[in-house]
Amino acid sequence: MARLDYAASDLTGPDGDIAERIRARRGGGLTPLDRMLLHSPPLAEGWNGLLGAVRTASTLAADVRELAILRIAALNGADYEWRAHEPIGRDGGLTDDDLAVLRGEREPDALAPRLAAVLAYTDAMTTRVTVPDDVFAELRDHFSDREVVELTVTVGTYNLVSRFLVALEVGSERDREAA
Structure with missing residues (x-):
């Protein structure tokens, strides 16, 4: 519960x-x-x-937005968030191989370069908060200023979402079993 x-x-x-x-x-x-x-x-x-x-x-492409959201869900153990966004990610163009990378089952080099840049940026923001210069430079090779701002807000927002879900066990396995 x-x-x-x-x-x-x-x-x-x-x-x-x-x-x-x-x-x-x-x-x-x-x-x-x-x-x-x-x-x-x-x-x-x-x-x-x-x-x-x-x-x-946001002007972000669906695959970019959902890759960031799903990666945050995977990193933070937010299963409810993953279940909610996996179908959206698939509809947005993410493949089984992409999802395997997000879950840590495949290496990031399996991603297209622009998605790999999003993954590295999302990982840095989520796990270290600070973003190394080389990670940011790679992101800038693929995205406009507006897209960088929108991606940054998306990553920050979904870290908030995942932390709320995990801390209060919203939609947890125990919750689903009690339903």
Whole structure:
């Protein structure tokens, strides 16, 4: 089970309005992540705006965005995040071989150069926080200033997501077994 009970999905008043905006972004339903966040409606609303922008207002190609998200999920042990994003990544063009690299089952040189640059940048931001100059230079060979900013925000945001999910055991194996 998650470490906290999930908030009710039938909120009313201002909190219900926030839940409705989240449902609208998601296409109708609330996820376990949303229901955990709704314990703090103001934070849930801010989260919804940030994630909506990262997912739908960015110019990053889907394979780039999802490679970063899936790698973060793998590095941080966020299984719920991996399960949610693997189909999106596949739809965005990631292959079985790409996913094997993200899980650490294959070497990064199996990736196309632009994806390998994203992987190295994501790894540095996630595991060391600081990014070595050579890693940044390789990224710059493939991406515009805007794309670098959007990738940096995406990596930072999904590290937040994964840490929230893991710390509160949202959508954990125990949670699924109890359902």
